[in-house]
Amino acid sequence: MDARTSSATSSASRVGAARIGIGGPVGSGKTALIERLIPAFAARGVSLAIVTNDLVTAEDAERIRRSGLIDPARVAAVEAGACPHTVIREDPTLNIAAADDLEVLFPDVELILIESGGDNLASTFSLDLVDWWMFVIDVAGGDDIPRKKGPGVLKCDLLVVNKTDLAPYVGVDLEAMAAQAATARAGRPMALTNCRSNNGIDAIADRIVSDVLFR
Amino acid sequence: MSLSATNLLVALQHADGQFPSGGFAFSQGLEASSSLADRLGAFDFADFVDIQIRHRWADADRVALVRAFRLAGDLDALAELDSEVEASTFVEGLRLGSRRNGTALLTTHGRLGTKGATAYRGMVRNGSACGHLAVVQGLVWQALGLDEATAVAIGGYQMVASLATAAVRLGLIGAIDAQASMARALPAIEAAGSRPVADGEALRSFTPLCEIAVAMHGVSGQRLFSN
Numbered sequence: 001m002d003a004r005t006s007s008a009t010s011s012a013s014r015v016g017a018a019r020i021g022i023g024g025p026v027g028s029g030k031t032a033l034i035e036r037l038i039p040a041f042a043a044r045g046v047s048l049a050i051v052t053n054d055l056v057t058a059e060d061a062e063r064i065r066r067s068g069l070i071d072p073a074r075v076a077a078v079e080a081g082a083c084p085h086t087v088i089r090e091d092p093t094l095n096i097a098a099a100d101d102l103e104v105l106f107p108d109v110e111l112i113l114i115e116s117g118g119d120n121l122a123s124t125f126s127l128d129l130v131d132w133w134m135f136v137i138d139v140a141g142g143d144d145i146p147r148k149k150g151p152g153v154l155k156c157d158l159l160v161v162n163k164t165d166l167a168p169y170v171g172v173d174l175e176a177m178a179a180q181a182a183t184a185r186a187g188r189p190m191a192l193t194n195c196r197s198n199n200g201i202d203a204i205a206d207r208i209v210s211d212v213l214f215r
Numbered sequence: 216m217s218l219s220a221t222n223l224l225v226a227l228q229h230a231d232g233q234f235p236s237g238g239f240a241f242s243q244g245l246e247a248s249s250s251l252a253d254r255l256g257a258f259d260f261a262d263f264v265d266i267q268i269r270h271r272w273a274d275a276d277r278v279a280l281v282r283a284f285r286l287a288g289d290l291d292a293l294a295e296l297d298s299e300v301e302a303s304t305f306v307e308g309l310r311l312g313s314r315r316n317g318t319a320l321l322t323t324h325g326r327l328g329t330k331g332a333t334a335y336r337g338m339v340r341n342g343s344a345c346g347h348l349a350v351v352q353g354l355v356w357q358a359l360g361l362d363e364a365t366a367v368a369i370g371g372y373q374m375v376a377s378l379a380t381a382a383v384r385l386g387l388i389g390a391i392d393a394q395a396s397m398a399r400a401l402p403a404i405e406a407a408g409s410r411p412v413a414d415g416e417a418l419r420s421f422t423p424l425c426e427i428a429v430a431m432h433g434v435s436g437q438r439l440f441s442n
Contacts, residue, residue, distance in 0.1 A: 079240055079441045083384070091235040093319035100322065104340055128235075128326075 017049070017109045018212045019099055021088060021125035021133030023152055026118025028138045029162040031060045032195035033204075034113055038069040040205035041111065046213065049074040049102040049109045051095055053087055053117040060115060074109075076102055084117030085124075092129035099129075110213060121150025132212045134204075138163040143172040146181035153181070158207065159190045165197065218365060225359060230369045232376055237319025241312045242381035242440035243267065243374075244425040247432030249387055254431075255424055260382050264375055264400050266422055272374050273407035275303060275420040276349040280370045281412040283353025284363050288331045293354055294344035301345045303418040308429040312442035314339075317351035324351075330358040364408070371404035381440060 022030050034050060041048050048070065052061040054077055061077035064070065076098040080087040087094055099112050114130060116123060125133040135156035137145045140163055146153055153159055159181055167174040174192070181190055189207065193200035209215050218226065228234065245263060252258035279300050286292045304310040318339055324332035331354055339346035349370065356366040379393040388396065429442055 083239055086239050090233065091237060091239055091319075093235045093237045093322045094240055094315065096326075097237075097315075097318050097322045101340065 016103045017099075017112050018132070019112045019114060019130045020208065020212060021114050021116065021130035022136060023088065023116040023119060023123050023125060023133060023156070024136035024160075025120065025138075025141055028118070028136045028141060029193075029195050030115050030118070030136050031063060033134075033136055033160065033162065033193065033201075034064060034115060035067055035069060036193075036195050036198055036201040037113065037205060038064075038067070040201050041209075042069075044205060044209055046209065047106070047108045047110045049076075049099075049106055049112045051076045051078060051098045051102070051112060051114045053078050053080045053084060053095065053115060074102065074106060080117045084119040085122070088114070088116045088123065088125050088129060090126075092126045095129050111208070119152075121145065121148060121152050124151050124155050132157045132208070134158045134160050136160045136162055139167045139172045139174060139177065140170045143177040143180075146177060146184045149184050153184060157189065157211075158204065159185060159188075160193055160200075160204065161190065162193045162195055164192050164199070165194045218362075222361060222365065226361060226365050226369055229356065229359070229361075230372050230376075232373075232380060235319075235323045236373075237316050237322075238373065238377045239380065240441045241316055241377065242385070242442065243271075243312070243378060244309065244422070244429045244442060245378055245381050245387075246385055246440045247308075247428035247442070248425050249382075249385060251428045251431060255428055260378075260388055261396055261399060263425070264378055264396060265403060266425070267374065267378065268371070268400060268403045268407055271420045271422050271425075272371060272404075273410070275300075275418045276374065277367055277370060277407065278412050278416050278418055279347065279349035280353045281363060281367060282414075282416070283350045284357045284366050285414070286353070287357055288354065290331060290335055290338060290344070293335065293350055294338055297345040297347050297350045299418055300347040300350060303420065304347075306426040306429045306433075308433040308442040309426065313347045313349070314345050315441065317346040317348040320348065320351050320355065321346060324355045324358075329355050331355070332358070367408045368404070371408055372401075375400045375404060385439065 024030050054060050058077045061075055065072035065075045078094045078098050095114055133156050135152040164174055191200050191204050249258045282296055283293055321332050321336045325336050338344035352370050375397055379397050382388045383390050383393050
């Protein structure tokens, strides 16, 4: 066999559930967003499964499993091996394998949410792994984040600015921050949320149902 | 060992740390051994690597890889060999890590269309095969048309490179020191790799301190690597 040509050079088309990435810095509210999206998708009749990436513990996966919002068997945890960006970008194989297994275990699954471990503004998702991805930042992390134009902020399909309720307490002009984010993203989609009070969640769920599931 | 340019390039591609294999998530007991040095005795990275080569890889993982390679895509026979690896890997953390790592490698090769990868992934998923890393390496590297000695060299190189990368990420050594450590380890890989493997040769390993460390570490809940 010719070793040079024995393997295809591009991956075959995949048929299965749509896969969505949720990335962003530590503490920005990625898990809280998922906890709000689970009932939002349930209300829209979307069958869901979740993969979490935890760095040191299984904290996020256990939090979602114990939430009572979803069958715990539909939540898979992938340990990221000290590199949260590697497992979603350079080498997403562990996440792909976890998502593949969820699809086989739950053939009705339409949507798989893949939550990255907390990372920096440069983290992005491989399109080998996801079809569409969000990047979650929060106002308490600093109103200069959009101006820094990290790849996470610029390249995601939807930028989520969370914890909007904290703006007045951390000296952030939310309107200006949103305007700077819109400028940095050249008008690409953005959402303002307060996961604690469920503000802005329905709009995200509707967008995903429309843009990803094509309903 | 003399390689054609074609096979050398294929070997470089598949030995490259950037090849998506899931290996970055595993430290093969390095994290556990280094973090438990106060309870299990002094830790030295070079010693750890040498022990892993001579007492784990040479007579267990390498033998499994060679036997898998010689099975030439016979998936049922590969599954039987996989069971031997399962039975001979005593500690759960190392056993599960090997299975997850092998499954990740199969996932990539399945998408690349490497012969046998998708079918064997299916067997792993339905429980009729374990998917241990060394077995999967033998399966896919044989399917790529590489020769047995090259496959062994890639396996040994990746094992040491994976340890070196993990050591850097754990802050045990610097990136340049890691390359010096690898250079010192290469002759040991070559020596171990040159020993003939008999058909049906048993899998043997003896790394008790590492295994104890992994067993203790596995329940700590505070670790960066999967094992």
